[in-house]
Each structure stands twice: as structure tokens, then as C-alpha cells.
Amino acid sequence: MLQKKLKILLIENNKIEIIKFKRAISSDFSDFTIFVANNGSEAVSLLENSFPDIILLDLNMPETNGIEFLKMVKNNSNLNHIPIVVLTTSSNIKDIQECYKLGVASYVLKSLKYEDYKLEVNAIIKYWSLNEFIEK
Template sequence: MKPLLNILLIEDDTIEVMKFKRALSVLDLNHKVHNAANGEEALKFLEQKDRLPNIILLDLNMPKINGIEFLSILKKDEVLRYIPTIILSTSNNKKDLLECYKIGIAGYVIKPLKYEDYVSKIKVLISYWSENQLISV
């Protein structure tokens, strides 16, 4: 049996949060999902080191602190820098993609428009990180 993941989803769009949770439900995956509506909320959540996520799924276009700013802050922290962070965004901007990889993301997934394609991508993403040997920080 695959271990349950503790996932931090940083997404400001309520519909996207519901879509992600619904996809997990459709796939019969019972992973724990914490949601932060922006980078500020996520950093507050991450201050509590006893409940760190196994992976972070991050949208790029958010208010207050955008995804790239959040990544820059995250990667400067001696503990948080090791949490695999995957971009889950509608942006296919090559500049954003390169900047994210320079900062140190673990992956970049472009959200498809069709729900079935979205579920398929989430299945592959979660399956990979469920099998990967994650470092417990």
C-alpha cells in the first residue's frame, strides 16, 4: 500500500481547489490536502515545522506573494528548501518555466482545460510522488 501524502496546495482560486480535491476523490486517493490561498498563508502554515507537507503544489499567479516570489523565499530556508515543490499552473510562459527551474522546483505541470485530462495529470503526479522516496524534514 502506498503511503498517504501530506500535500500543501497553494492556490487562490476556490474552483481550482475544489477541482483538485475532486480529482483525488475520483481517483480514490485519500491524501491529506492543506490549502493556502496565497504565498503569505503558505509561509504561515510552514512556520509550524511539526506538520510540514511531503510535497507542495504551487500556482504561479496569486495575490500578495506570487509563486516565483514564494519559491525564492522557500528555497532560502534551511529546512523548507528540501520539500519538493511542483508548479501546477495554467501558465506555459517559457520565462516563468525557466525561472522556476533555476530557483529549484521539482516539476512543472500545466493544467489542461479538459477535466478528464486534468484528472489524468493529477493521477500521474500523485502516483510519482507516492512512489518516490521522500526526505522527512
């Protein structure tokens, strides 16, 4: 079996978090492409031209936040099959409930320690790349 190149859409407005994510994933994976959107509106524009294998979504963003983005994706039959993992600092129970109600694949709280964050990110990517994206 050959593993295809993983296409990741990271929706995050914090530049430090974007750098941290790229550094965390590149230490364990080499065959991937990351598309970055700073908010849900940018993400929707990117999704008009490209379909990622997985979306990693922060909730707290300007313009179109994560919940609003989830609602847009859920209502779009061309996009609602893409697994979305919320990767956020929000431990608000209402956010968690709303995200699962909208069909997210997982909800992960960002760790403050880089090594823990790296383990979380790599576990997400390994899970999806091994279980969902292996070409037969």
C-alpha cells in the first residue's frame, strides 16, 4: 500500500501557532502539504479550489470564527465529508458540545508545552494518515 501525500488545511490566525504547528508536524512527517487560512472566510475561499484530506480548526478567530465555519461546511455537500479536528485552547463546554453537534471528528485542547503540543499534533496526523488516507 502506498500512502498518498497528506493535504492539511490549518485554520489559525495566530502566527506563532502556525509556526509551532509547522515545526511540530515536520519533525515526524515529510510527505504533506499545509494550506493556511487565518479565519473561516479565508478557509472557505481556499476550499473552492482545493479539497484537503483533513482540516485542523481553531475556534477563536476574527471575522468568521470556528463555529461559524463548521456551520458553513456542514451545510455544503461538497465539503461536509472532510474530517475536521478542532485544535483550540477553548475548554468551554458549550463550544465542545456545539462542535460535536456539528460533526467534528475530534476536539483537542492545545497544550501550552511545545513537546506536549507536538505529541498531540503528531498523534492526530498519524491517526488520520494511517486510518483514512491509505490508497489501496
